[in-house]
Amino acid sequence: MELGFAEAARCLADLGHPQRLEAFRLLVQAGDAGLSVGDLAERLAIPRSTLAHHLAQLAASGLMVQAREGRIRRCRVVPARVKALLAVLGDCCEGLPDMAETGGSP
Numbered sequence: 001m002e003l004g005f006a007e008a009a010r011c012l013a014d015l016g017h018p019q020r021l022e023a024f025r026l027l028v029q030a031g032d033a034g035l036s037v038g039d040l041a042e043r044l045a046i047p048r049s050t051l052a053h054h055l056a057q058l059a060a061s062g063l064m065v066q067a068r069e070g071r072i073r074r075c076r077v078v079p080a081r082v083k084a085l086l087a088v089l090g091d092c093c094e095g096l097p098d099m100a101e102t103g104g105s106p
Helices: 005-014 018-033 037-044 048-060 079-092 097-102
Strands: 064-069 072-077
Touching: 005 048, 005 079, 018 037, 018 048, 018 072, 037 048, 037 072, 048 064, 072 079
Parallel strands: none
Antiparallel strands: 064 072
């Protein structure tokens, strides 16, 4: 899966909110198991209605999916989409080898 610049920009825009970015980080850390909406709401200390809005944004950009497991909605990142986004960002850093290797600023 490859992302064009327009798609990458959409993903980055959707990650541009602190609560969405934190939710995304938690989901990445959770790996394949993902997290329930309840767990996310508790960890982020935000109302479920607010979280639902943020999760809808992440799902619309293709960065995560939700699946029903009985009464629980479980959220998981879409690894291929995340890797494609990181590939776009990695290409941007090729001119600054120190930055690409460390992930920090020169």
